Amino acid sequence: MAGTRWLTAAQERAWRRYRRMRTLLDLQTARDLNRDSGLSETDYDVLSTLSERPGGQWRSRDLSAHLLWSTSRLAHHVGRMERRRLVGREPCADDARGAVITLTPQGWETLRAAAPLHVASVRRHLVDLLTPEEIAALDSIAGKVIDHLGDGPADAQ
Amino acid sequence: MAGTRWLTAAQERAWRRYRRMRTLLDLQTARDLNRDSGLSETDYDVLSTLSERPGGQWRSRDLSAHLLWSTSRLAHHVGRMERRRLVGREPCADDARGAVITLTPQGWETLRAAAPLHVASVRRHLVDLLTPEEIAALDSIAGKVIDHLGDGPADAQ
DNA sequence: CGCGTCTTGCTGACACGTCAGCAAGTACTA
DNA sequence: TAGTACTTGCTGACGTGTCAGCAAGACGCG
Numbered sequence: 001m002a003g004t005r006w007l008t009a010a011q012e013r014a015w016r017r018y019r020r021m022r023t024l025l026d027l028q029t030a031r032d033l034n035r036d037s038g039l040s041e042t043d044y045d046v047l048s049t050l051s052e053r054p055g056g057q058w059r060s061r062d063l064s065a066h067l068l069w070s071t072s073r074l075a076h077h078v079g080r081m082e083r084r085r086l087v088g089r090e091p092c093a094d095d096a097r098g099a100v101i102t103l104t105p106q107g108w109e110t111l112r113a114a115a116p117l118h119v120a121s122v123r124r125h126l127v128d129l130l131t132p133e134e135i136a137a138l139d140s141i142a143g144k145v146i147d148h149l150g151d152g153p154a155d156a157q
Numbered sequence: 158m159a160g161t162r163w164l165t166a167a168q169e170r171a172w173r174r175y176r177r178m179r180t181l182l183d184l185q186t187a188r189d190l191n192r193d194s195g196l197s198e199t200d201y202d203v204l205s206t207l208s209e210r211p212g213g214q215w216r217s218r219d220l221s222a223h224l225l226w227s228t229s230r231l232a233h234h235v236g237r238m239e240r241r242r243l244v245g246r247e248p249c250a251d252d253a254r255g256a257v258i259t260l261t262p263q264g265w266e267t268l269r270a271a272a273p274l275h276v277a278s279v280r281r282h283l284v285d286l287l288t289p290e291e292i293a294a295l296d297s298i299a300g301k302v303i304d305h306l307g308d309g310p311a312d313a314q
Numbered sequence: 315c316g317c318g319t320c321t322t323g324c325t326g327a328c329a330c331g332t333c334a335g336c337a338a339g340t341a342c343t344a
Numbered sequence: 345t346a347g348t349a350c351t352t353g354c355t356g357a358c359g360t361g362t363c364a365g366c367a368a369g370a371c372g373c374g
Contacts, residue, residue: 004273011284014292017299022179023225024306042330060353068180073331075354080329097339097352116161127168129301135171137294142174144286149181199360217323230361232324237359254322254369 025125032121037114042077044118047086047103047111056103059092063101086110182282189278194271199234201275204243204260204268213260216249220258243267 007015030041039047045067050056058066064074078101081087086107092098103111130138164172187198196204202224207213215223221231235258238244243264249255260268287295 004276005280006276007279007284010289010296011292014296014299015279015284017296017303021299021302025302027225028306040330061351064353068184070332071353072333072355076330079354092352095340095352099353116163119161119163122164122172123162125305126302127164127172129305130298132167134294134298134301135168137291138298139167139171139174141287141291141295142171142178144291145178145182145283146174148282148286149185197360218321221323227362228323229325229363233360236324249322252322252370256323 028125029118029121032125033114033118036117036121037110039110039114043081043086044111044114046077046081046101047107048115050087050101050103051108051111056108057090058101060099060101081107185282186275186278189282190271190275193274193278194267196267196271200238200243201268201271203234203238203258204264205272207244207258207260208265208268213265214247215258217256217258238264 006012026041033039033041033044037044046063049063049066050058060071060074060078063069064071067074069077078087078089082089085104088102088104090100090102092100127135163169183198190196190198190201194201203220206220206223207215217228217231217235220226221228224231226234235244235246239246242261245259245261247257247259249257284292
């Protein structure tokens with residue numbers, strides 16, 4: 001590999017700082033979420049995704065694809081959340097193999113209470129730090145990466 | 158919480174896509190790194206950080222602070238990397254409590270072989286997708302978050 | 315020095331994620 | 345309809361991260 005195209009100083013700096021932002025921001029929002037609502041980020045992802053559908057119901061297969069999780073990971077995580085009464089499982093009417101994950105009343109209530117606090121946390125540590133131009137730039141950068149990594153525009157997201 | 162300041166449409170969109178970029182980019186670079194070099198991202202972080210110092214040596218305490226890892230996490234991870242002969246442990250001359258983590262010859266060689274492939278992966282999935290202006294914007298955004306979350310500008314990174 | 319406190323690093327128990335493998339159901343094809 | 349292959353979801357084993365707790369050494373003050 002004689003002809004490796006190393007990063008320029010500006011590129012290297014941006015990459016390093018992106019990685020550090022990622023680490024710090026994750027740590028902080030996770031800490032806030034756990035302190036405020038007793039949830040992990042993954043718990044919150046599951047609850048908020050479920051709530052996007054009218055009845056709070058998703059087929060396991062679709063939920064794991066949407067979250068970019070393995071079906072195994074979803075099964076484990078849903079099992080743990082089920083024990084905490086945040087979600088439930090029901091057989092699927094159309095397909096006897098299928099399982100439908102459902103938000104319980106307690107799941108709805110937990111999410112309702114958590115959402116404003118989580119939004120405040122995201123504002124505090126990211127959104128309110130940036131100008132509208134920077135928000136637009138972040139969106140555009142993320143869009144390019146998402147398109148490149150082929151998230152299937154029609155599909156998940 | 159009647160007066161919650163929810164996100165605007167543009168902010169919400171940027172936040173969601175940032176999160177998705179994060180997930181996709183992590184998955185892809187981790188997959189590439191493992192396929193090309195048999196390393197995890199955390200392995201690579203440890204090796205490349207060690208290599209920044211002349212002798213490839215870091216005090217445990219300093220390394221965990223630099224990586225934003227708990228000392229426990231570092232101890233576990235170094236133990237595993239030690240079994241693979243990528244790093245070694247030595248007692249610290251100045252402080253009998255201390256441990257010094259050292260890159261082994263095999264660790265150097267592994268990193269030397271992995272680096273160009275990893276850079277290519279980062280280029281392919283991020284850097285080469287962006288204009289110089291977008292690189293600058295990403296750097297500036299990350300800088301704001303890092304400053305806000307108090308990474309101690311003089312300290313780590 | 316002698317004592318209490320802080321720092322450093324390690325360990326064990328437990329929570330979470332991945333992977334291989336399995337059982338049951340569906341879909342395609344002859 | 346029977347046979348084969350695919351899909352769906354679960355489980356167990358194992359690697360990794362977090363947390364509480366420990367032992368040894370450093371530090372500070374009388």
